[in-house]
Amino acid sequence: MSGSPDVGYYVGNIASIPRLQIPALKMQDAAQGFRPTEPNTGGTTTAYPCMLALASTWDEDLVNLVAAAIGTEFKGKGANVILGPSVNVHRVAAGGRNFEYLSGEDPHLGFRLTAAYVKGVQEQGVMAVAKHFAFNEQETHRMTMDAKASERTAMELYFAPFRGAVSAGVGSFMCAYNKVNGTYSCQNAELLKKDLRGLMDFQGFVMSDWLATHTPDALAAGMDQEQPGIIQLPLGAKSAVLTDKELNKVDKHIREAAASHVLTAVYRMGLDREPGCTPPNCTQELVSDQTKATTRGQRHEEIAFHAAASSVVLMKNNGLLPLTKDKVRRIAVLGEAAVDETHRTYVGKGSGYVQPDSSAKTPLAAIEERAAKENIEIIRPDSHTPEEAKSLGGTVDAIIVVVGVDASEGSDRTSLDLGHKSDHLVKAAASKAPTIVLLQIPGAVLMPWKGEVGAIAGIFMGGVATGAAWASVLFGDKLPTGRLPLMMPETINDTIQIGENREVDYSEGLLTSYRSPSFKAAFPFGHGLTYTTFEFSGAQQTREGCQAAACVEVTVTNSGKTAGEEVVQAYLHFPEPSGGDEKWVKSTPAKVLKGFHRTQELKPGQTETVLFNFAPEDFTLFSSERGWVEQSKVTVHLGASSEDIRQSLPVEPLS
Numbered sequence: 001m002s003g004s005p006d007v008g009y010y011v012g013n014i015a016s017i018p019r020l021q022i023p024a025l026k027m028q029d030a031a032q033g034f035r036p037t038e039p040n041t042g043g044t045t046t047a048y049p050c051m052l053a054l055a056s057t058w059d060e061d062l063v064n065l066v067a068a069a070i071g072t073e074f075k076g077k078g079a080n081v082i083l084g085p086s087v088n089v090h091r092v093a094a095g096g097r098n099f100e101y102l103s104g105e106d107p108h109l110g111f112r113l114t115a116a117y118v119k120g121v122q123e124q125g126v127m128a129v130a131k132h133f134a135f136n137e138q139e140t141h142r143m144t145m146d147a148k149a150s151e152r153t154a155m156e157l158y159f160a161p162f163r164g165a166v167s168a169g170v171g172s173f174m175c176a177y178n179k180v181n182g183t184y185s186c187q188n189a190e191l192l193k194k195d196l197r198g199l200m201d202f203q204g205f206v207m208s209d210w211l212a213t214h215t216p217d218a219l220a221a222g223m224d225q226e227q228p229g230i231i232q233l234p235l236g237a238k239s240a241v242l243t244d245k246e247l248n249k250v251d252k253h254i255r256e257a258a259a260s261h262v263l264t265a266v267y268r269m270g271l272d273r274e275p276g277c278t279p280p281n282c283t284q285e286l287v288s289d290q291t292k293a294t295t296r297g298q299r300h301e302e303i304a305f306h307a308a309a310s311s312v313v314l315m316k317n318n319g320l321l322p323l324t325k326d327k328v329r330r331i332a333v334l335g336e337a338a339v340d341e342t343h344r345t346y347v348g349k350g351s352g353y354v355q356p357d358s359s360a361k362t363p364l365a366a367i368e369e370r371a372a373k374e375n376i377e378i379i380r381p382d383s384h385t386p387e388e389a390k391s392l393g394g395t396v397d398a399i400i401v402v403v404g405v406d407a408s409e410g411s412d413r414t415s416l417d418l419g420h421k422s423d424h425l426v427k428a429a430a431s432k433a434p435t436i437v438l439l440q441i442p443g444a445v446l447m448p449w450k451g452e453v454g455a456i457a458g459i460f461m462g463g464v465a466t467g468a469a470w471a472s473v474l475f476g477d478k479l480p481t482g483r484l485p486l487m488m489p490e491t492i493n494d495t496i497q498i499g500e501n502r503e504v505d506y507s508e509g510l511l512t513s514y515r516s517p518s519f520k521a522a523f524p525f526g527h528g529l530t531y532t533t534f535e536f537s538g539a540q541q542t543r544e545g546c547q548a549a550a551c552v553e554v555t556v557t558n559s560g561k562t563a564g565e566e567v568v569q570a571y572l573h574f575p576e577p578s579g580g581d582e583k584w585v586k587s588t589p590a591k592v593l594k595g596f597h598r599t600q601e602l603k604p605g606q607t608e609t610v611l612f613n614f615a616p617e618d619f620t621l622f623s624s625e626r627g628w629v630e631q632s633k634v635t636v637h638l639g640a641s642s643e644d645i646r647q648s649l650p651v652e653p654l655s
Contacts, residue, residue, distance in 0.1 A: 038287055089107055321436065404440040444488055
């Protein structure tokens with residue numbers, strides 16, 4: 001079906017075969033939850049934080065819970081296949097769908113969070129679909145662009161989240177629109193057979209994206225299902241490629257293999273045991289209100305709030321936060337995003353758009369409500385101009401500026417700037433009073449004023465609970481615990497640019513984000529402050545009882561005055577990379593994330609010993625000639641971000 005299906009149908013529908021007890025496949029988009037497409041059903045599902053916001057939690061348990069809640073709502077709506085998660089590793093900072101991608105800029109983060117998400121959804125009896133495989137890292141020319149990438153680049157950087165999906169038993173993959181090394185993804189045997197089924201041992205089925213099937217040869221190349229229906233385009237309708245006439249020309253064994261892959265996934269997931277409604281008789285389910293549902297004993301509105309608040313990343317704080325009456329008595333709240341009741345920067349646009357329900361509050365409304373409990377006065381300015389900001393000088397103790405940027409599937413962002421109007425507003429406010437900047441953003445942005453303000457916090461399209469999340473973190477009800485899943489660049493030159501040609505050469509290889517030796521960060525990958533500080537000590541390799549390739553422990557102590565959580569990050573450095581020629585060695589990043597652990601909430605003075613168990617594959621690098629090559633010399637860097645390294649030690653992998 002098209003993006004606006006007929007009444008009683010889902011975005012994608014495969015008819016059931018009752019005589020063979022084969023259930024219908026009822027597929028729906030899900031970037032931030034179930035996307036309602038039935039007339040007048042906007043707001044009947046929960047708008048959860050986007051995938052990039054979930055990535056900023058660095059919390060597998062929370063990602064798993066949100067995924068389970070989304071699965072519950074899918075089931076309540078009668079669907080049994082979720083067209084997600086989207087897990088591509090970011091390459092270009094201005095990618096239009098970066099907000100949809102759970103991996104952020106890192107393969108290890110993507111591997112672990114993807115596995116957690118897939119398990120959460122599929123535990124609810126709803127099949128997950130990992131997408132978009134592969135190299136769908138930009139929207140520009142997405143239907144025709146040709147990603148030219150080396151095997152090492154694929155294996156070490158871009159394939160890892162998809163391996164995470166396979167490790168979790170994902171039911172299906174969706175192949176991408178673009179070409180990979182000269183061949184469209186959905187009929188790329190190298191990609192679908194050699195890499196996906198061969199090297200990754202994928203046991204499910206491969207579906208196309210809409211309009212991503214070009215010839216019936218796709219079946220022989222490893223695609224199993226073309227997305228069904230007729231798509232209405234500006235120049236007319238485009239029907240499916242795999243018509244009965246064309247299918248009959250395909251070798252019988254190839255057809256049977258494709259059908260076997262689909263049915264194996266269906267039965268393994270148990271979709272036949274609870275088939276539910278059959279389109280077009282699914283209207284009752286499709287119009288139902290799922291926002292009051294519960295999962296694991298928790299209300300979905302509570303889960304959405306907890307996820308949004310946990311995704312807030314505090315990037316800078318000179319002591320302004322948390323807000324208390326002894327610090328401030330009068331605060332002005334500026335910025336059009338502070339009062340935007342359409343909540344356009346709460347959710348991303350495109351096929352995954354989910355309309356926030358009526359419980360959504362603007363940042364201003366939520367801040368006003370919470371400030372009243374502290375007897376702190378909130379000033380509502382007459383306008384949101386630099387002139388208005390300057391007029392507040394001497395009349396308020398602080399100014400909060402809320403800045404929003406939206407993004408959409410189908411086009412990349414034209415700039416990482418917040419816009420001259422927003423930048424001038426922030427600068428004007430900062431010139432007159434201590435200023436807190438709140439960013440509602442779809443990905444990386446530039447902050448030329450970062451040295452002029454007192455505090456900066458960001459949330460990546462936080463969904464229905466964005467306003468409430470801001471209020472809870474600003475006033476210290478919820479401690480900031482988010483960490484950047486990407487690098488905030490100092491300038492536009494500290495990013496990979498969008499490929500404007502039909503061929504996009506991934507010539508930088510592995511050297512993107514924090515892995516690039518030339519990029520400078522305004523705020524580094526993995527960075528995130530809280531309202532306390534932590535010390536790391538006693539890092540050592542432990543051998544006794546170690547069942548992994550290597551075990552490393554470090555002690556984390558809350559050295560501040562309030563409670564808080566730390567995310568300990570383990571980066572590996574290979575001082576003498578072995579596996580290739582001099583060019584291969586030079587293309588090896590100085591450090592790569594291979595572990596992270598969120599501590600429990602530690603009180604002042606409290607400690608926790610964090611143990612990292614490194615798997616054998618953590619100590620390998622890929623060579624096209626030799627495959628995965630074990631590295632004998634390894635240094636482990638332990639820190640609070642990719643740049644904030646606290647402890648380092650050489651490690652000897654156990655044989």
